[in-house]
Amino acid sequence: MAAKQLAVQVHNAGGTLRVLSTKPMPGTQWIKTLTSVGCRVEVCTEPKVILSTDDIVSLIGNKCDGVIGQLTEDWGDTLFGALKKAGGHAYSNMAVGYNNVDVDAATRHGISVGNTPGVLTETTAELAAALTLAAARRVVEADDFMRAGKYEGWLPTLFVGNLLKGQTVGIIGAGRIGTAYARMMVEGFKMNVIYYDLYQATRLEKFVSAYGQFLESQGETPVHWRRASSPEDVLKEADVVSLHPVLDKTTYHLINKERLALMKKDAVLVNASRGPVVDETALVEHLKANPMFRVGLDVFEDEPYMKPGLGELSNAVVVPHIASASKWTREGMATLAAQNVAAKLKGWPVWSSPNVEPFLDEIKPAPKAAPSIINAKALCLSSMP
Ligand SMILES: NC(=O)c1ccc[n+]([C@@H]2O[C@H](COP(=O)([O-])OP(=O)(O)OC[C@H]3O[C@@H](n4cnc5c(N)ncnc54)[C@H](O)[C@@H]3O)[C@@H](O)[C@H]2O)c1
Numbered sequence: 001m002a003a004k005q006l007a008v009q010v011h012n013a014g015g016t017l018r019v020l021s022t023k024p025m026p027g028t029q030w031i032k033t034l035t036s037v038g039c040r041v042e043v044c045t046e047p048k049v050i051l052s053t054d055d056i057v058s059l060i061g062n063k064c065d066g067v068i069g070q071l072t073e074d075w076g077d078t079l080f081g082a083l084k085k086a087g088g089h090a091y092s093n094m095a096v097g098y099n100n101v102d103v104d105a106a107t108r109h110g111i112s113v114g115n116t117p118g119v120l121t122e123t124t125a126e127l128a129a130a131l132t133l134a135a136a137r138r139v140v141e142a143d144d145f146m147r148a149g150k151y152e153g154w155l156p157t158l159f160v161g162n163l164l165k166g167q168t169v170g171i172i173g174a175g176r177i178g179t180a181y182a183r184m185m186v187e188g189f190k191m192n193v194i195y196y197d198l199y200q201a202t203r204l205e206k207f208v209s210a211y212g213q214f215l216e217s218q219g220e221t222p223v224h225w226r227r228a229s230s231p232e233d234v235l236k237e238a239d240v241v242s243l244h245p246v247l248d249k250t251t252y253h254l255i256n257k258e259r260l261a262l263m264k265k266d267a268v269l270v271n272a273s274r275g276p277v278v279d280e281t282a283l284v285e286h287l288k289a290n291p292m293f294r295v296g297l298d299v300f301e302d303e304p305y306m307k308p309g310l311g312e313l314s315n316a317v318v319v320p321h322i323a324s325a326s327k328w329t330r331e332g333m334a335t336l337a338a339q340n341v342a343a344k345l346k347g348w349p350v351w352s353s354p355n356v357e358p359f360l361d362e363i364k365p366a367p368k369a370a371p372s373i374i375n376a377k378a379l380c381l382s383s384m385p
């Protein structure tokens with residue numbers, strides 16, 4: 001039986017380089033980025049939310065030069081093999097995280113792997129901050145109560161939560177997003193910072209020190225930072241812990257039963273990184289046993305599912321992986337992903353600065369470069385001087 005033909009929308013039908021996007025993406029700049037360098041762009045418009053590997057193999061077909069894919073897809077040997085066979089040599093995730101991509105497999109097939117760092121830093125940090133506040137101040141529980149018609153009048157004991165000001169925020173993974181989130185919590189709520197990362201977060205340290213001096217000069221209590229030598233140190237000391245590491249072997253189930261037990265009984269835990277960083281089954285048990293402990297989760301171990309029991313717990317705020325969902329960021333992610341593919345197909349070098357803003361300007365032409373290629377070194381791609 002012939003495989004079912006998946007619906008696609010075509011832009012610039014006469015283009016000589018065929019680029020596939022496995023999903024419609026926001027904005028139009030990303031399409032212009034590709035069509036302006038001679039690509040025919042095919043966008044899969046199937047209503048199915050997550051395409052299977054077989055679906056994507058059939059979309060790649062016999063001739064495909066590059067693909068933009070999504071974090072829900074399993075980009076391993078099968079897909080990179082199919083892309084290579086179709087003549088392709090460029091792939092980009094429309095995401096900064098690339099734990100869904102087997103980069104070594106891509107490299108073996110000579111295919112570049114792009115990602116979209118930077119453009120989602122502040123948007124993601126803002127959602128982590130929103131989850132922190134929602135959990136600490138019990139916003140969702142109180143909203144449910146109100147809508148259920150249960151509010152009979154102000155009470156001294158109604159939905160009492162945690163004050164953030166002057167408390168300690170713990171960051172595990174103080175990279176771009178972890179640092180941006182920490183700054184928001186320091187500047188917004190005068191929180192002290194304790195962080196754990198494999199590397200020193202120099203920018204964050206400098207910011208907290210300078211802000212602490214400023215507060216002191218105003219006669220206010222200064223804020224402080226400390227770099228912890230282990231995740232355990234952070235978990236024991238912090239009132240709020242937010243997780244922002246990459247997902248890899250070193251961070252899988254980084255938060256488990258034993259480490260949850262180290263946390264304060266009324267702490268707040270936020271995860272806007274990747275679901276498997278937390279052992280979600282252990283978390284459900286911990287939430288049940290500790291009603292004052294609260295979590296804000298954007299990501300889940302087995303997306304789109306939650307572990308049994310999580311959805312019934314009022315001390316958990318849960319949202320469906322929307323941390324990067326602002327219009328500017330999502331359009332920017334699409335543009336960076338398209339530029340990663342276009343640049344590789346045109347043989348342009350790799351951008352060497354962490355500042356990706358020049359690619360997002362809708363008026364000035366984008367630099368002739370690939371914003372971020374993970375396996376650039378392994379493929380010996382040249383970078384901008
Ligand atoms: N929920 C969302 O929608 C969303 C949005 C954007 C990013 N993310 C996730 O957030 C992650 C971080 O993004 P970023 O742009 O800040 O990346 P980044 O590379 O700037 O930061 C990641 C940090 O994790 C640290 N790290 C690595 N291994 C660690 C370990 N074992 N223990 C502690 N720290 C460790 C790294 O040293 C680095 O500083 C992404 O990889 C992605 O998975 C999720």
Ligand SMILES: O=C(O)[C@H](O)CO
Binds near residue numbers: 095097323325
């Ligand atoms: O890794 C990413 O970019 C995010 O999870 C997308 O929201």
